[in-house]
Amino acid sequence: MQVFIAQIINGLSLGSIYVLLATGFNLLLLVALIIHFSYPVVVVFSMYIVWVVLNATGNNLLLGILAGVLSSIVLNVVSAPIFQKVMKKRGEVDVNSTMVVSMGMGFIITDILSHSFNHGFPIAYPENLTGGAPLFRIGLISVQVGQVWSLAIGAVAVSAFFVLLYKTRAGRAFRAISEDPAGAKLVGIPIVRTGIQSYALSGIMGGMSAILIAMLLHSASPGLGDMLAHKVLAVSIVAGLGNLVGGLVVGLALGVIEALIQGYAAGSWSNAIAFVVMLIVILWKPKGLFGIKV
Amino acid sequence: MAQNETKTASPSGVPLLKVENLSVSYGHINALKGVSIEVFPGEIVVLIGANGAGKTTLLSSILGITPSKAGTITFDGQRIEKKPVDKNVRKGVCLVPEGRGVFASMSVMDNLLLGAHHNLQNKDKNLERVFGWFPILNQRKNQVAKTLSGGERQMLSIARGLMSAPKLILVDEPSIGLAPIVVNDIFTILQMLNKEGYTILLSEQNAYKALKAAHRGYVLETGTVTLTGTAQQLLSDPGVKAAYLGA
Ligand SMILES: Nc1ncnc2c1ncn2[C@@H]1O[C@H](COP(=O)(O)OP(=O)(O)O)[C@@H](O)[C@H]1O
């Protein structure tokens, strides 16, 4: 029973990161009208920025966190004109061409990480970020401070996001664009400016994810971005592309499934098993569990 | 229904909207070929034209959605033909689009607040006015728009436009797809709004009812204005009768 509870906590905290990443990804899809497949790779880049700043400042947590969030916002917003340009060049909004831009960004970032930081070796985060000794431990299973934090912050962040989406002027504009971009333009919503706001907001969520992943995994490596990108894309497709509530449910579910596999079965197979489960779901419901919403 | 004695506005003074020699093409299709129209403050002006005549193109160029190739659009003393839609909405133009264009999965209230995107500081006052004119929308304010009937959606679309505090309301074929009795309601509402001081440029294939409600009209044929006059003149014009009034 204790193992079960521990793994549920672990799974939910991992899942809350998938949720944040899937939400940022879906926001860009719905409002900026791009498929930013490599959004999680950008997040991992920010993880490296956090690490560099922590190293440079003698583990100043505040500066590290600020640097992570800011770098994520900047990277997102800076990439916006590139995406917009490609979309304009192809005439009407064309999500396929944006996917190529995103993949290109992903490859470049991954290569930079493997060449320019720590000789390409995995990086490790200091204890003042990750929380040191576990809260409790049963055999190989443990619950860490970072896990509890990431679950708590993830829950607050996702709730705040939904409040913003449903209770604010910007959120209303986001929803209008996601339902009907031409109609949103017609009522006077500035499409480009609102699109940039969605880049910034997904940047904020990405930056928070970067911190939470560091707290949870205690390390990062150049390949982490691609691994997360695959999972986030899978979560989003299994949930139904653009479906925010779907992404919430499926993201948490994936985290829990992975943690349970690690707790009760061969941990090293957790990715394979998780993807088999998703394969079955997508064969059963090709448009995702909750339906595509674009 | 439309009563002639209510038509007091006459084309005098400075036009609120002046379109001069406007040309618009979609690729090699010339949808508008040098169209000129004027709308004066306080008027209801109707664009009469068959399917494909260019009515939607003209209204969407005025708002700034469809770029023009040549010609000028002057609204409230300023040239707007190169301005983006959101600027024009802020200046006081709004479009009630063909097919209503409400956000079906969003609530009635959200739809109204989207209309007030640039005018949220006055939203309470405007909501009160709009709900006074459209009490049904007040009753349905928390329902999603797709649950509304066609007529209610048309009202929502008009009400959403009003939330932006417009000086000029462009209304594109409001009668399309509505039962005749509902069409009468919509024209009554447009006349009521006109009496409240709103200036309206309307497009219609339903020429009889539209001309009954309007002060003046333009007949648009394949991208060209072929006839213009007061609503009375157009109603009694033999060509208009034959082509648009089924006489
Ligand atoms: N998006 C478009 N692309 C190409 N041609 C268009 C487009 N919209 C309208 N047209 C053409 O422009 C002309 C005018 O259309 P429109 O303005 O929609 O007329 P109306 O509203 O009077 O029915 C028609 O020949 C129509 O086929």
Ligand SMILES: [Mg+2]
């Ligand atoms: Mg039309």
